[in-house]
Amino acid sequence: MDDRIVRQDxxxxxxxxxxxxxxxxxxxxxxxxxxxxxPGVHRVFxxxxxxxxxxxAVDNYRxxxxxxxxxxxxxxxxxxxxxxxRLAKPSHQEEQEFYSDLHKGSSKEVPVQRFFAxxxxxxxxxxxxxxxxRYVPAQSMVKKFGNRETHLSFVVSGALEQTTHHPLKxxxxxxxxxxxxxxxxxxxxxxxxxxxxxVSQTVIKTITRVELAEIxxxxxxxxxxxxxxxxxxxxxxxxxRLESDEKKFSKIVRKTVRHQFPTQVNLKVFQxxxxxxxxxxxxxxxxxxxxxxSVILSAKYQIGHSFNLIxxxxxxxxxxxxxSIAINMLGTVVWAKDVPLEGKTTAIVGIQFKEMTDTDRExxxxxxxxxxxxxxxxxxxxxxxxxx
Amino acid sequence: MRxxxxxxxxxPPQIWAIGGGKGGAGKSVVSTxxxxxLSRMGKRTxxxxxxxxxxxxxxxxxIKSPLKTLNDFITKKSEALEDICIDTEAQNLxxxxxxxxxxxxxxxxxxxxxxxxxxxxxxxxxxxxxDLGAGTSFNVLDFFLAANKKIIVLTPEPTSIQNAYIFVRxxxxxxxxxxxxxxxxxxxxxxxxxxxxxVLKIQTVKRLLQFIEESGGKDVMDVLKKEIEKIRLTVITxxxxxxxxxxxxxxxxxxxxxxxxxxxxxxxxxxxxxQIRAMVSDMSPLxxxxxxxxxxADIYEIASKLL
Numbered sequence: 001m002d003d004r005i006v007r008q009d010x011x012x013x014x015x016x017x018x019x020x021x022x023x024x025x026x027x028x029x030x031x032x033x034x035x036x037x038x039p040g041v042h043r044v045f046x047x048x049x050x051x052x053x054x055x056x057a058v059d060n061y062r063x064x065x066x067x068x069x070x071x072x073x074x075x076x077x078x079x080x081x082x083x084x085x086r087l088a089k090p091s092h093q094e095e096q097e098f099y100s101d102l103h104k105g106s107s108k109e110v111p112v113q114r115f116f117a118x119x120x121x122x123x124x125x126x127x128x129x130x131x132x133x134r135y136v137p138a139q140s141m142v143k144k145f146g147n148r149e150t151h152l153s154f155v156v157s158g159a160l161e162q163t164t165h166h167p168l169k170x171x172x173x174x175x176x177x178x179x180x181x182x183x184x185x186x187x188x189x190x191x192x193x194x195x196x197x198x199v200s201q202t203v204i205k206t207i208t209r210v211e212l213a214e215i216x217x218x219x220x221x222x223x224x225x226x227x228x229x230x231x232x233x234x235x236x237x238x239x240x241r242l243e244s245d246e247k248k249f250s251k252i253v254r255k256t257v258r259h260q261f262p263t264q265v266n267l268k269v270f271q272x273x274x275x276x277x278x279x280x281x282x283x284x285x286x287x288x289x290x291x292x293x294s295v296i297l298s299a300k301y302q303i304g305h306s307f308n309l310i311x312x313x314x315x316x317x318x319x320x321x322x323x324s325i326a327i328n329m330l331g332t333v334v335w336a337k338d339v340p341l342e343g344k345t346t347a348i349v350g351i352q353f354k355e356m357t358d359t360d361r362e363x364x365x366x367x368x369x370x371x372x373x374x375x376x377x378x379x380x381x382x383x384x385x386x387x388x
Numbered sequence: 389m390r391x392x393x394x395x396x397x398x399x400p401p402q403i404w405a406i407g408g409g410k411g412g413a414g415k416s417v418v419s420t421x422x423x424x425x426l427s428r429m430g431k432r433t434x435x436x437x438x439x440x441x442x443x444x445x446x447x448x449x450x451i452k453s454p455l456k457t458l459n460d461f462i463t464k465k466s467e468a469l470e471d472i473c474i475d476t477e478a479q480n481l482x483x484x485x486x487x488x489x490x491x492x493x494x495x496x497x498x499x500x501x502x503x504x505x506x507x508x509x510x511x512x513x514x515x516x517x518x519d520l521g522a523g524t525s526f527n528v529l530d531f532f533l534a535a536n537k538k539i540i541v542l543t544p545e546p547t548s549i550q551n552a553y554i555f556v557r558x559x560x561x562x563x564x565x566x567x568x569x570x571x572x573x574x575x576x577x578x579x580x581x582x583x584x585x586x587v588l589k590i591q592t593v594k595r596l597l598q599f600i601e602e603s604g605g606k607d608v609m610d611v612l613k614k615e616i617e618k619i620r621l622t623v624i625t626x627x628x629x630x631x632x633x634x635x636x637x638x639x640x641x642x643x644x645x646x647x648x649x650x651x652x653x654x655x656x657x658x659x660x661x662x663q664i665r666a667m668v669s670d671m672s673p674l675x676x677x678x679x680x681x682x683x684x685a686d687i688y689e690i691a692s693k694l695l
Contacts, residue, residue: 072589373591377643378553382546385635 011287011294016040017158017209030335034292034350039067058088069101074116079133079156079213111240112185118233130219136210143204151214152189158210159183163203191217192238265295268315292352306336306347327360329353400509405535407520408542408552414626415541419519420448424675425691427480431514437486438531439521446485449476450673454485469507478675505534529562539622544633553640560648592647625657658686
């Protein structure tokens with residue numbers, strides 16, 4: 001695994017993008033103790049269950065879709081629902097309820113959200129029936145320059161790099177190239193206007209593993225013929241993409257992934273025997289919620305098999321950068337995983353919080369609820385402007 | 389007393405506040421050298437240590453234990469701020485030391501802060517430089533918002549940039565909250581919006597303004613928008629080791645423009661300087677720094693441009 005990814009992406013992101021594999025039911029159950037309301041973890045858990053325990057998978061796809069709706073992530077909720085309905089065909093009433101829930105939680109901040117919010121229930125279901133989700137591994141070519149444009153693709157999770165080759169201008173000998181990163185809720189595919197046959201002017205490669213939800217041009221055309229008010233929504237989506245390409249941010253924002261800033265953590269892991277001194281470890285955490293955190297231990301520790309830590313009580317001191325203070329909590333290690341870091345093997349431990357003072361809880365709440373968009377942009381700009 | 393004489397004709401001093409969230413970014417060093425250069429340019433300058441919980445600015449000026457502090461003024465032992473100004477070795481530069489010995493002053497009441505701010509603007513000086521404490525408490529934010537020039541100091545580290553941005557964000561929300569203090573429903577909405585996971589899904593100032601407008605409050609939205617436009621920031625990236633690191637302030641500028649609708653930000657940088665670090669460790673007066681120091685020269689340039 002790339003150390004850079006280890007250091008910068010959150011544990012949840014890495015579970016979602018597949019760079020950390022969870023391969024047992026018990027491990028997922030422990031993970032959900034730390035991230036009980038994380039839609040991405042429920043979604044990956046549902047994928048894990050889909051073949052062996054389809055009924056449980058249906059439940060987890062449903063839970064995941066509900067949490068995605070609560071988080072305003074419409075596209076991700078739709079994809080979870082597609083998988084749920086592939087396993088258990090919905091009734092008309094269930095379709096109506098999903099549509100209604102989607103609209104209740106509907107944020108219209110990004111073009112994709114505005115597109116889905118503009119569809120009627122029949123149009124949405126027709127669209128979902130033709131939308132095909134697929135995973136593409138990290139560092140893979142998705143589209144080459146000159147490929148025929150055949151699909152409209154939405155980014156459900158992960159990050160891609162798009163390089164656009166601009167037409168030669170007068171007196172120019174070399175085509176100008178601009179790069180832009182695509183992240184979740186972005187989309188690509190020059191399929192509109194439908195009557196024009198286009199070839200790709202871009203090269204698109206994945207940075208992390210990516211989940212795309214795609215619809216073919218022919219199916220989209222068919223839906224637009226059947227429901228005349230869908231085409232103006234496609235037109236608006238197309239216009240929004242053209243406008244976003246012209247924005248200044250697109251040229252400087254590079255890797256764009258969800259991120260919480262690493263937080264310094266000191267741990268005292270208590271041993272089974274009272275006489276033995278507690279194990280003192282330090283590391284940083286990037287996935288923190290009020291219920292728990294995952295901590296990446298410093299590379300200097302050689303603790304052997306990390307699963308030996310599972311079940312141990314732990315005292316956590318977390319240094320919050322925002323207020324220059326530390327908060328203290330008691331918890332239990334419920335999940336652990338060996339990972340490579342800086343050329344060595346260390347561990348990620350998942351800790352479920354048990355006790356903390358009301359003051360510390362308030363501070364943690366304030367820290368956890370920092371706006372994701374702001375943090376993502378700061379981190380992306382850090383990568384593009386300062387990282388060496 | 390000079391403070392009383394100043395009330396008639398002389399224009400009030402320009403108040404510059406230096407903040408930026410977490411400690412260690414170099415706020416006190418930048419304030420001290422900036423104040424020093426203003427005084428060298430012939431401007432009568434008063435440097436004020438407003439870190440009411442952990443004042444230490446006097447040590448950077450070579451003063452071991454100041455005889456008078458802000459505490460004397462707040463507890464009414466001294467009637468005017470002029471009485472607690474301490475002369476320094478630099479001509480035209482005086483210091484008002486903070487009140488680190490009285491912890492209760494770390495959180496003065498809003499009216500006490502208003503009183504202090506009014507007194508700052510009555511000082512017999514051309515410039516008053518407020519070195520704010522660490523953190524983003526209301527205490528620090530209120531002094532920052534009251535200043536004519538709002539300066540943020542950060543270092544080229546992710547946490548420092550994040551702290552600086554959160555400082556600005558909290559300052560904007562604090563301003564909106566104070567502006568809406570007579571309209572409880574609006575104030576409640578602003579407080580709700582400060583929790584990014586609020587049920588209304590208002591996650592940015594931009595969205596908050598839209599929400600107010602959509603709820604039929606276009607006039608209110610216009611007023612708030614204009615007030616935010618009045619916030620003009622000066623962001624100084626301190627301890628920059630190369631040209632790339634000078635970009636740290638730009639991050640705060642871009643994010644504040646996108647999410648807080650702050651339109652005007654001036655950017656400066658100060659080079660990393662080993663000499664300054666050594667002087668701070670040795671508690672040597674910063675105003676005795678070797679004139680060849682790059683950081684010293686950078687701050688001179690900043691002072692000239694900000695005047």
